[in-house]
Amino acid sequence: MEQFLTFGVVGLATAAIYAIIGSGLVLTYTTAGVFNFAHGAAGMMAAFAYWQLAFGWGWPVPLALAVVLLVLAPAFALFVERVLMRPVQSLGEAERLVMTVALLTGCIALARWIWDPNTPRPLRPFFADQPAFHLGPAPVTWHQALTLGVAALIAAGLWLLLNHTRAGTEMRACVDDRALARLTGASPQRAARLAWILATQLAAVGGILIAPTVALDAQQLSLLIVSAYTAAVFGRLRSLPLTFFGALVVGWLESYLTGYLPQNDYLPGLRLAAPALLLFLALLVFPHRRLRGRERRLVRVPLPTPRGSLVFAGCVVLLAVLLVTVLDEEGLISYGPAFSLGIVALSYVPLAGYAGQISLCQLSIAGIGAVVWAHLGGAGQLWALPAAVLVAAAVGAAIAVPALRLSGIYLALGTAAFAVVLDRWVFTLPSFEVLGVRIALFDQGSVEVQGPNLFGWRLDSPAELLVLSAVVMAASSLAVGWLRRGRFGRGLIALRDSEAAYATLGGRPLAAKVAVFALSAAIAGLGGALYGMQQRTVTAEQFNLRANLPVFLVAVIGGLGAVGTGLFTGFAYIAPPHLLGHFGTWAHDVSALGIALAGMGLAHNPAGVVPGLREEWAPLARDRVLLPVACGALGLLWLLYGTGLIGGAMFLVAAVLVAVALRIRATARQDGPRPAPDPVEWWGIRRPWRAEDREVIARGIAAG
Secondary structure, three states: OHHHHHHHHHHHHHHHHHHHHHHHHHHHHHHHOOOOOOHHHHHHHHHHHHHHHHHHOOOOHHHHHHHHHHHHHHHHHHHHHHHHHHHHOOOOHHHHHHHHHHHHHHHHHHHHHHOOOOOOOOOOOOOOOOOOEEEOOEEEOHHHHHHHHHHHHHHHHHHHHHHHOHHHHHHHHHHHOHHHHHHOOOOHHHHHHHHHHHHHHHHHHHHHHHHHHOOOOHHHHHHOHHHHHHHHHHOOOOOHHHHHHHHHHHHHHHHHHHHHOOOOOOOHHHHHHHHHHHHHHHHHHOOOOOOOOOOOOOOOOOOOOHHHHHHHHHHHHHHHHHHHHHOOHHHHHHHOHHHHHHHHHHOHHHHHHHOOOOOOOHHHHHHHHHHHHHHHOOOOOOOHHHHHHHHHHHHHHHHHHHHOOOOHHHHHHHHHHHHHHHHHOHHHOOOEEEOOEEEOOOOOOEEEOOOOEEOOEEOOOHHHHHHHHHHHHHHHHHHHHHHHHOHHHHHHHHHHHOHHHHHHOOOOHHHHHHHHHHHHHHHHHHHHHHHHHHHOEEEHHHHOHHHHHHHHHHHHHHOOOOOOHHHHHHHHHHHHHHHHHHHOOOHHHHHHHHHHHHHHHHHHOOOOOHHHHHHHHHHHHHOOOHHHHHHHHHHHHHHHHHOOOOOHHHHHHHHHHHHHHHHHHHHHHHOOOOOOOOOHHHEOOOEOOOOOHHHHHHHHHHOO
16 A cells, blocks of 8 residues: 555656646647647756756756746747747648647757767756655655645646636637637737746746656657646646646556556556557547637649659659769768658658648658568568558558547647657567467567568669669659549548548548558558668667657658658758768757758748749750750769769769759740740640649639
């Protein structure tokens, strides 16, 4: 009984912290309509700032707390609300979600850049020199008592604020009906600003209180927010009392699993993954109200032409051949994964770009493809590759079935929870048997991955695997482009625009969702298998949630609806760390920070940069004079490099300069006098009928 009460007290203290953090999540969601994925990162930054002031610089603890909670946290909140979130307020739910993911990635990268993660920074609990007192047979530390007291004060303060102050009444009025509240003189912006400040202060309090009980690590502290997500979902993102109840359930669950979970090689990961499992169950079981901000501004999905798709696929293969001839082995190892990770990023195009389904676990599914290939294709058996694809597709369909009732941020939370479960539990399992079949994943370490045996030709060198990945990417891009032009692709876009309208026209939304999840997972699994071949050895850490977020972010920056996003994501994710790596070990964090900053610029270009790049380079591709000149110039430079007259770096620089100069010239030639386009009524008469004309006319009629 003493042990039961002791774990109960520990769980109660942990629950108090989750309640504090979760109440901040509810505040920002109910007042601003933003589910803040970076809420834990705000608490992490506050914990690091508190450590720097109180322990790094030796400031008195009360002064350090005052500076963090009353100066830094409000300043951070005002920056986020005014600079980052207000510009995307008029955009859709997905764009606001991406902004918070970018903020989360940027905060982790900034913290790792400022505070070296290899240096230990112990944070002493409050009143650590005071002996614990007993509550019955259970000992209670003064830090735990302080945590419980702070949670109780915050609960009472929030109740008073929301129910007995003008500011609280204004916040609740803005939640119920913004337009009506504005007519009565209330200011939704002022209410949102106050909510952001309070929420960030709550995250800071939670981060400072929980940091002494865990390692002061940027990634770990930021992702502790998963438990707070669970508490907030218990409160259906609206109710503070239910959020506190959810925190209690999560805190006690973690504590009692720590004390009473049987000692077993298969179960330690279950305790770590328990909050994510509980989050997944809560999302499925609890009814959810209609999401705030469900309405969104639809982004047009580019329609690739067959000729354009073939040209793009050819360029992908040509780029791979150029890289193979120019780069040394170290360069091939460094930049080769751009193609395989690009295939993983390509899986976002049908899922998120066409069907509008947000997934934060695509790289985790790629890990499944890698590990299946590693175990089944140990001798390079080619049949193991479709087997890896099928297993990944089955996992994708398995995710889709319970997630069918989720959408928007709930779906994003569900897929993030799935990634955490894979990362903390499933990928850490030792080998086991199911119906006599031995199943091994990462074997609690790493697994070696071999190249394929292609009809007697063993592809094992970095150059061979790079070309193989590029060919597969080209074929996958062609398939996704064909999907966009086909009936199923148009149906997915209709599903994204309006599920009700799609069902009214005879579509089957549930079947379409399962199919697109399975298809997307198959593409991710294929990319993961190729990525594993190029890495030779893979570990579970390469496919965790933190690795998922930058890949998703770069894909959004590229444009989720564009087929070229795969290639863009691969190189934008891989190239900067290697290019900056010559300047120091901080290059990776700076690169991640750059990705986050680029993601924060999403408000200025929600369609992504790839469609814009396509428009910029289209004049050169259509110019019948300059295009052959460009091909000839590249061929000449390649010949000079092959004969040793110029080096690889000179070849790449000269090729880029020539291509850019010709693109500018082709744009100038195109900007000259051009004949007026034929009216719609004359399409098919004055000029040949095109495949995309039907969709253009349909959209024009639909728009009225």
